[in-house]
Amino acid sequence: MADLSAATQSPSVSSTSSGAEPSAPGGAGGPGACPALGTKSCGSSCAVHDLIFWRDVKKTGFVFGTTLIVLLSLAAFSVISVVSYLILALLSVTISFRVYRSVIQAVQKSEEGHPFNWLSSCG
Numbered sequence: 001m002a003d004l005s006a007a008t009q010s011p012s013v014s015s016t017s018s019g020a021e022p023s024a025p026g027g028a029g030g031p032g033a034c035p036a037l038g039t040k041s042c043g044s045s046c047a048v049h050d051l052i053f054w055r056d057v058k059k060t061g062f063v064f065g066t067t068l069i070v071l072l073s074l075a076a077f078s079v080i081s082v083v084s085y086l087i088l089a090l091l092s093v094t095i096s097f098r099v100y101r102s103v104i105q106a107v108q109k110s111e112e113g114h115p116f117n118w119l120s121s122c123g
Contacts (some may be wrong), residue, residue: 101115
């Protein structure tokens with residue numbers, strides 16, 4: 001019975017205990033190694049892996065929730081409508097923040113200046 005299971009096993013699934021394959025420096029458990037990728041260094045694929053397996057629940061929920069909302073919006077409206085509404089929402093948030101900071105500066109009588117002043121300085 002053991003011979004039958006060994007004969008049906010694919011050639012890519014084999015034991016490396018013979019020492020024929022050299023291991024990469026650092027190994028799979030070394031620093032910078034991604035458990036999902038073996039000896040490859042962590043990069044964007046490990047970040048995607050962490051998102052898929054919900055390692056950071058807040059970040060994953062935000063990414064998947066935003067993606068779901070955008071996909072549902074694109075299913076109901078045209079791309080131009082979705083983009084224009086997103087830009088309108090960003091503009092509304094920016095203006096609200098500017099008014100909020102102006103009111104706080106007036107109440108506290110501080111001279112902090114424009115909150116987006118760092119964007120207007122060239123070079």
